[in-house]
Amino acid sequence: MQRVPYNFNAQKNLDVLSKGAFLTTKSGNKINTMVIGWGGVGVLWRLPVFNVVVRQNRFTYELLEKSREFTVTLPYVDLPQALSVCGTQSGRNMDKLSACGLSVVKSQKIATPVLAVPGMHFECKVVYNRLMGQEHLDKALNELWYHKEPNDYHVFYFGEIVDSYITD
Numbered sequence: 001m002q003r004v005p006y007n008f009n010a011q012k013n014l015d016v017l018s019k020g021a022f023l024t025t026k027s028g029n030k031i032n033t034m035v036i037g038w039g040g041v042g043v044l045w046r047l048p049v050f051n052v053v054v055r056q057n058r059f060t061y062e063l064l065e066k067s068r069e070f071t072v073t074l075p076y077v078d079l080p081q082a083l084s085v086c087g088t089q090s091g092r093n094m095d096k097l098s099a100c101g102l103s104v105v106k107s108q109k110i111a112t113p114v115l116a117v118p119g120m121h122f123e124c125k126v127v128y129n130r131l132m133g134q135e136h137l138d139k140a141l142n143e144l145w146y147h148k149e150p151n152d153y154h155v156f157y158f159g160e161i162v163d164s165y166i167t168d
């Protein structure tokens with residue numbers, strides 16, 4: 001494990017994120033991971049933050065609301081099967097980690113683990129969250145991205161990055 005600054009490999013990481021990264025959550029003894037393609041690393045309130053957007057109908061949303069922490073894993077290897085399963089199936093109905101042969105390892109600073117895959121990992125504590133308001137959204141984007149499923153507006157979560165590192 002090599003500890004690196006939150007903005008290390010920023011260009012590569014945004015590229016990886018746009019193809020699919022893993023957002024892992026834990027509440028009680030339930031651990032779940034889902035694929036994210038949107039979000040980013042930045043600075044807010046003088047803190048390094050990872051922002052993610054999670055639709056309210058995701059199981060991840062339920063876990064995040066309880067735990068208020070998450071990890072993000074940007075894989076540096078190709079994981080097509082894991083991206084497909086974790087990006088289409090819900091942890092409500094199955095244990096996605098074991099279905100994909102994925103395992104987790106303990107985080108350094110928070111209770112939510114990180115995926116045991118080579119890549120860059122971020123440990124985050126939610127410092128702000130907010131359901132997006134339709135009235136503030138560009139009309140064309142509203143038509144393009146929403147109303148296809150129930151409860152599909154995103155909740156924005158800003159997580160303070162409390163640790164970041166790379167694993168092989």
Ligand SMILES: Cc1cc2nc3c(=O)[nH]c(=O)nc-3n(C[C@H](O)[C@H](O)[C@H](O)COP(=O)(O)O)c2cc1C
Pocket residue numbers: 019020032033034035036037038039053054055057058059060061083086087088089090091092
């Ligand atoms: C490439 C890709 C990117 C995705 N990005 C997001 C995202 O940023 N936010 C989101 O809410 N869902 C996103 N999804 C959909 C979720 O990963 C998917 O609905 C998942 O099954 C939810 O799992 P859960 O119910 O266990 O939380 C994405 C799916 C794919 C394949």
